[in-house]
Amino acid sequence: MKSEQGHSDQVVGVEKSQAGRILVVDDDQRLAESLRELLILRHYAVDLVFGGQAAISRLRSSTYDIVLLDLAMPDVDGHQVLQFIQESKVNALVIVVSGESAVDHVSRALRRGAHDYIKKPYVADELMTTVSNAIRKKRLEDSHDEMQRRMKKSERLHRFLVNNSPDIIFILDQDGRFSFINSKVESVLGYRRSDLLGEHITHIVDTEDQEKARYFFERTHSASSSERTINMALNSQSGNASETRKRHFELTMSKIDVGDVLEAEAGNRYEIYGTARDISDQIEAEEFINFQAYHDILTRLPNRSLFKDRLSVAITHAQRSQEKLAVMFIDLDRFKVINDSLGHTMGDRLLQSVSQRLLSCVRKGDTLSRFGGDEFTLLLPNIKNESTALQVAEKMLESIKTPFEIAGHEIYIGASIGIAVYPDAGEDIEALIKNADIAMYRIKSSGKNGSILFNAEMNGSVTRRHSLEQDLRKALQNNELEICYQPLVDTLNTNLYGVEALIRWNHPRYGRLSPAEFIPIAEDSRLIVEIDRQTMREACLHVGALHQKGHPELSLSINLSPVMVERDDFVQHIFDTLQATAFPPSKLQLEITEGLLLNDRRDIVDKLLQLTNSGINLAIDDFGTGFSSLSYLHKFPINTLKIDRSFVQKLHSESEEACIVSAIVSMAQGLKMNIVAEGVEHMFQFNYLRSLGCNIVQGYLFGEATTLSDVMVRYPYSQRLTGSVTSAD
Structure with a gap:
């Protein structure tokens, strides 16, 4: 073999x-x-x-x-x-x-x-x-x-380089007529090469540059072979030969001897060799750079710099004409929540939509600008009186009241508008903008979604806000914030089910402050993250101590801001806190805002799944306000829905709110979720909620938020509601 x-x-x-x-x-x-x-x-x-x-x-x-x-x-x-x-x-x-x-x-x-x-x-x-x-x-x-493929490729490359030069290449005879022009003229200007041969160069030059073209040719023809360059506008043809469009080119010409190449006759050896490079894009880019210097690219609105320039001109005109003008400072309400929960792409699209609606409310001579972030400014020159500005502001508020439909999401947003009128609220650029900003913060702190005219008394409130932010930083460093606990009552047996940890601040100068005053400041300054962390650690220690003293079933509920949830270390911090305080995950309920439900991002879902897989419970706080998010409930591992107090406060058997509450309870029961009703103040509210099958309630009927020891005195865990709550209502 x-x-x-x-x-x-x-x-x-x-x-x-x-x-x-x-x-x-x-x-x-x-x-x-x-x-x-x-x-x-x-x-x-x-x-x-x-x-x-x-x-x-x-x-x-x-x-x-x-x-x-x-x-x-x-x-x-x-x-x-x-x-x-x-x-x-x-x-x-x-x-x-x-x-x-x-x-x-x-x-x-x-x-x-x-x-x-x-x-x-x-x-x-x-x-x-x-x-x-x-x-x-x-x-x-x-x-x-x-080998054949390579040769063909080489030939194609050669033809490509010859026939597809980035420039129009041409030769003019001594009279300035085209004797040669490459095919680039067809793709760039739309002329057929055969139609241009024999035509004078001015045939394709824009009317405004005709004389310039003749002069440039004569200078080149009469000079030596030195190269000359000029910018010129040429006409391009569309499909309809009668329609032309101007494009900008850089023309370079030089006198050349073509006798040997073209076998020209004696006395006819010199022609003009030239190139025309399309610089329209370059000019457009320069125009775009100029536009970018004075406009916001996202919304295409004037930016801060252009707004101030126009305001300066308007002030000068108003001084001479003894006229009034108004400056509005417009800040979008809840935009940060939407941006954090839905992502920056959705936030950008919302800003674009808002800017278009605001534009529809202004006059031709007005200037609407994007001042930065979610802030806009509006200049209203030549107004009769303050009521004109208030009417425009009301028109703007009404225009953005209708929900925005963006990528399948129905988004509600409001605005806080501050108005400063020249000359009463300021006589220069900085004063008018600053005072409009101050007025805007006044309306934002008093409930948002409205407009107000600046007055001198508002300066004190701005000073207070800035002072509170600095004091809040110190309070965090010195552990001056207090945690109070509001009881959560089981409607079935009226026993204490658990407590919700709420932050309180007893300011050394202003006394006990409402969370509505300092929490927005904490959110704007991002101090809310540290507040959430301190609250969770201390609350776990406090309630955990009660577990050791014979109350192991007591649950703890804590609010978390969207900013906290968005952080990369969010889940790990929760786990670290539970481990450090030895708090059982099954007795912790974290409350997140309803806005996060609209966040269809996988990373948010994964974070929440990690929490629920460890035994932690999740609740949607203030459910039913602001967002239409029912279709998102099945995507998130939610255990509990908290009915917002605004529904409970208007609750009676035939009210619209009663229908809404009944629908929410029925939906939660179908999804096998717990229901917590907030803001229960009267016995008839408690009885009605219990009849619907609401599991847990909280509110002033069961006591205000107080120390944990006071809660345990009032509800020693087994005490029933009878005798401790009157039914006078």
């Missing part, structure tokens, strides 16, 4: 480097496998298929140098395979190896493109020689094809 193998190798003479890929197609499995073994000994890579249909499938997905093909096969015969190879332009040489020796079979196979024909039973050395020669031919053909 070894000697035969060595002999075959010597006869065939196939070097290992010459080996190729071969597909053997034969329905005789034994014969095909023996042929494969023979080919493998010659270092060929061999695949087998046992039928014509299998061969076609393989050739569709794989490439081969040689196909050894039997003709007589039961399903799809070799002639059909040859037809497929020919029609599909398969790049492989076919050697027919078949017992069919009739002349018509052989000629038919060769007509179909077969490279060679070997009759069965074949002689191994003869077959190997045929295969080796076919491989060599295939290599030569592939090399030739590759």
Whole structure:
């Protein structure tokens, strides 16, 4: 066997480097496998298929140098395979190896493109020689094809460089008429080359630059061969030849001797060689840079700089004409919540939509600008009185009252508008803007979504706000904030179910402050993150101590800001706090804002899932206000819905709020969620909520937020509601 193998190798003479890929197609499995073994000994890579249909499938997905093909096969015969190879332009040489020796079979196979024909039973050395020669031919053909491809590619590249120069290339005769122009003129200006030959260069020059073009040509023609450059506007044609559009070009011309190249006659050797480079984009870019310097790119509105320039001009005019003008400072309410929960892309789209609605409310001569972030300013020159400004502000508030439909989300937003009128509220740029800003903060701190005129008394409130922010930083550093607890009562047995931790601040100068005053400051300054962290740590320690004293079932509920949830370390911080305080996760309920439900981002969902998987409960606070988020409930691992106090306070059997509360309770029950009703102040509210199946209630009926020890005195855990709550209401 070894000697035969060595002999075959010597006869065939196939070097290992010459080996190729071969597909053997034969329905005789034994014969095909023996042929494969023979080919493998010659270092060929061999695949087998046992039928014509299998061969076609393989050739569709794989490439081969040689196909050894039997003709007589039961399903799809070799002639059909040859037809497929020919029609599909398969790049492989076919050697027919078949017992069919009739002349018509052989000629038919060769007509179909077969490279060679070997009759069965074949002689191994003869077959190997045929295969080796076919491989060599295939290599030569592939090399030739590759060379042809490279040559064609080189030719295409050459033609591309010649015919697709970035510039229009032209030659003018001594009279300034086109004697040559490249094809770039067709794609750039829309003229046919043949139509321009013989035409004067001014034929394509814009009317305003005609004289400039004639002068430039004459200067170039009368001078030596030095190069000259000028910017000029050329007319481009659209589909309609009568319609033209101006584009800007940089023209370069020089006088050249074309006698040797074009075989020009004596005395006619000099022509003007020129190029025209389209610089329209460059000019547009320069215009865009200028636009960018004075406009906000996102909303396309004037920016702060342009607004101040126009305000300066308006003040000068108002001084001379003894007129009034108004400056409005517009801040969007709850934009930060939307931006944090839905993401910055949605926030940007909302800003664009808001700016368009605001624009629809102003006059042609007014200036609406994006001052920064979610802040806008409006200049109203030449107004009769303050009521004009108030009317415009009311129109703006009404325009953004309608919800915004963005990417499938229905978003509600409001605005706080401060108004400063010249000259009463200021006589210069900075004073008017500052006082409009002060008025805006006054309306924001008093409930948001409204407008107000500046008056001198407001300066004190701004000073107070700035002072409170500084004091709040110190209070955090010195642990001056207090935690109070409001009882959560089980409606089934009226026992204490748990407590909600609420932050309180007894300011050294202003006394006990309402959270409504300092929490917005904390959110704007991002101090809310540290407040949330301190509150959670201390509350876990306080309630955890009660667990050790015989109240292990007491639950703890804590509010979290969207800013906290958005942080990358949010989940890890929660886990670290629970571990440090040894607080059981199953007794912790974290309350998040309803706005986060609209955040369809996977990372937020993953964070909340990590919490619930550890046993922590999640609640939606103030459910039913501001957002239409019911369709998002199933995406989030929520355990509890908290009905906002605004519904409970207006609750009676026939009220619209009663229908809303009933619907929320029914929905929560269907989703197997707990229900907590906030703001319960009267016994009839408690009874009605209990009749609906509301699980837990909280509110002044059960006591204000106080120390944890006071809560436990009032509710020693097993005490029933009877006797401790009057039913006078």
